[in-house]
Amino acid sequence: MTFYPPGHNIQTNVQYERVIAMGRVLYLKFLGARAIQEAKNNGLRSGKPLVVLDRDLVIDCDDKAWACGVRPGDTLRQAMISSPACRVLKVSGPGGESLGDILDILAKVSPYVEPAADQSGVFVDIPLDADPAEILDSLDGLYSKVFAGVSSSKLISRAACDLFMREYLERGKVSSGNTKWGFLRQENRRLSRSDRPQEEDQVSVRVMAVIDGGKERTFISGAPVDCLWMAPPEILSTLRSLGLKKVKDLREVSTSALVERTGDWAVLVKRWAAGEERSRVQALYPPPTLTKEVSFVEPVQLQKELFYGALKELAADLIEKGLGFKTIRLSMAGDFKTLSGNSSVERKFVRPVSSFEVMRVAVDSMLEGILKDISSSGPALSGFSVNLADIVPVQAKPSPLFNTEPVAKPKDIPVALRLALFGLEDKFGDGVVTWGEKDTGGERFNPEIMRREKMLSIWDPMRLQVSEQLPEPASVGGVADV
Helix, strand or coil: CCCCCCHHHCEEEEEEECCCCCCEEEEEEEECHHHHHHHHHCCCCCCCCEEEEECCEEEEECHHHHHCCCCCCCEHHHHHHHCCCCEEEECCCCCHHHHHHHHHHHHHHCCCEEECCCCCEEEEEECCCCCHHHHHHCCCCCCCEEEEEEECCHHHHHHHHHHHHHHHHHHCCCCCEECCCEEEEEEEEEECCCCCCCCCCEEEEEEEEEECCCCHHHHHHCCEHHHCCCCCHHHHHHHHHCCCCEHHHHHCCCHHHHHHHHCCHHHHHHHHHCCCCCCCCCCCCCCCEEEEEEEEEEEEECCHHHHHHHHHHHHHHHHHHCEEEEEEEEEEEEECCECCCCCEEEEEEEEEECCHHHHHHHHHHHHHHHHHHECCCCCEEEEEEEEEECCEECCCCCCCCCCCCCCCCCCCCCHHHHHHHHHHHHHHCCCCCECCCCCECCECCCHHHHHHHHHHHHHCCCCCCCCCCCCCCCCCCCCCEC
């Protein structure tokens, strides 16, 4: 039961500062964005094709240079052959400021915007109900081509983006349509230049891959091992040297076997191969905060129960949005003085929390400290505020305490039987033994006994022949035909 003073004696005010319910990760990779930004920063007109060069390699170009055949990764000589009239702009370093205009727009969509380490793309944590196409619409004119991947994790979003960007660069298009893991779409858009009507309209390309929730494992199965981009290059090189080309090939290798070649990375690589990755997008600017203010028309006596109603509302809001906080600050105003002179107190948590019980225990502890610090008896409270800071998205699925693989029922064939099967296949050829399960009049018998009798009848002439009737044990299992 929530305790509050009479209804006419309370006024509440909730302030939301950039608090958004997050749920999916959008990864964007641009072509032409840096060329457009550099041309703007240097005051260059778009009359000639523009090529951005770093260490004698093309790192970006505008749509005119692209139409002439210039591609990122070309040398200066190759670029000049493709576009002799192109303008070359030499830069140094990744140039994070080249995405300045794009980051400013994305920061209005979500507080969680994280440029990639190599500055080639950007992660955005977006709400579940947000339309990625509308976000891309707000970026029109700031790029020539954009490749987008949307999923529930950073690993899958970037893997999808890199995979289909590579396909587009090789084929000039991607295979659009619905798939078993979501959908893939390519859209060519013609943007009119209202500021320069005398110039030709700009044509932008948009490629978007959306992976439905729960389909991450399905998508990553057929992807190449290189899509596990979170692993260091030397680990990916080791996996390729082992003959593992696809992620699904990696799943068939046990963790213990991988440890011998990749060390401690084996556990993470196996988890990523299963589509499990829980890192979150970091905030581009200071983390968001949530503040709830309560004021009383007339001062009331300070009691712990006064704060419970506000805490319950904050907890319900956090749980609904899938958020948690690490810092809680309690500030009070009234006709009282503390010995230390502080009327506010703060408590920090190691991990994000959002439950009412945790908040109640923390506030009770803070109030006990304040009550001991108050010099007057019977303090009168005229209002208070609860501020939650360091707000981050929290995982709906609890993370395991230890890095353990899910326990599954053993599917391996018994050792003795495996040796016998290999002997049969070596003698009579591959495919001579069919493993399966077969009903026999409502009863099933153990395939190991059936196989052993058949195999021994081949190797031992004194045993009964295969064509003779074998006893059927009353055990449960499957049957294999030889």
